[in-house]
Amino acid sequence: MNLITIDGPSASGKGTVSNLVAKALGWDVLDSGALYRISAYAVQTKDINPEDAQTIAEVVGKLDIKFQEGEVWVDGVEVSDILRQESTGKMASKIAAYPELRAALLDRQRNFIHGVPGLVGDGRDMGTVIFPNAPLKIFLVADVNERANRRYKQLVDKGVVANYDEILADLQRRDDQDMNRAVAPLKPADDAVVIDSSHMGIQDVVDSILKEWAKKST
Ligand SMILES: Nc1ncnc2c1ncn2[C@@H]1O[C@H](COP(=O)(O)OP(=O)(O)O)[C@@H](O)[C@H]1O
Numbered sequence: 191m192n193l194i195t196i197d198g199p200s201a202s203g204k205g206t207v208s209n210l211v212a213k214a215l216g217w218d219v220l221d222s223g224a225l226y227r228i229s230a231y232a233v234q235t236k237d238i239n240p241e242d243a244q245t246i247a248e249v250v251g252k253l254d255i256k257f258q259e260g261e262v263w264v265d266g267v268e269v270s271d272i273l274r275q276e277s278t279g280k281m282a283s284k285i286a287a288y289p290e291l292r293a294a295l296l297d298r299q300r301n302f303i304h305g306v307p308g309l310v311g312d313g314r315d316m317g318t319v320i321f322p323n324a325p326l327k328i329f330l331v332a333d334v335n336e337r338a339n340r341r342y343k344q345l346v347d348k349g350v351v352a353n354y355d356e357i358l359a360d361l362q363r364r365d366d367q368d369m370n371r372a373v374a375p376l377k378p379a380d381d382a383v384v385i386d387s388s389h390m391g392i393q394d395v396v397d398s399i400l401k402e403w404a405k406k407s408t
Pocket residue numbers: 198199200201202203204205206207340341343344387390391392395
């Protein structure tokens with residue numbers, strides 16, 4: 191099975207590294223965080239009570255979601271920029287704790303493996319819940335101060351006014367929420383390879399994952 195899962199906390203570099211690994215191997219990417227962000231977008235735009243897990247799960251189950259050429263379309267609207275907003279990420283982290291929503295997104299995520307040459311699954315529970323049989327599971331971590339630096343630079347490069355201390359506090363809150371929820375908490379699978387990228391460049395991380403994959407596939 192051509193499948194690599196890459197899980198880890200916010201701003202550890204999962205999205206960047208997943209795309210580069212998939213490009214090198216000619217595979218597709220499942221950006222599972224985008225599905226939780228889309229769910230948050232639905233809550234925010236359809237006037238749904240953020241505490242109402244059942245309604246959120248029902249509405250999300252019916253959404254028409256398309257990923258194409260770097261764009262994300264929900265019910266015919268291009269939403270990529272809205273999804274990346276911090277407010278969407280915060281709401282995503284909150285509602286991702288609902289078992290009803292996680293169940294509603296389960297098959298949608300597993301279906302990504304069908305009909306593709308291979309898949310890199312990027313998220314929090316790719317190796318523990320969604321693809322427990324994946325031949326290679328990576329858990330990508332980095333020191334929280336380094337992650338705050340990366341997020342700060344990312345926002346400033348996009349022309350967004352950013353405050354380092356706020357970003358750091360937000361990451362710490364999000365780590366706490368993602369790691370301590372009852373269902374599918376962020377944690378390495380027992381058979382995951384842990385990569386600490388605090389002092390590694392992006393290409394070094396990509397190369398070490400490709401090396402792990404080469405070991406598995408020979
Ligand atoms: N090893 C690394 N060294 C320095 N910067 C990195 C590294 N990995 C990722 N980045 C940068 O950190 C930022 C956050 O990465 P991203 O892929 O969005 O993280 P995640 O998907 O885990 O939230 C991006 O601007 C990315 O270019």
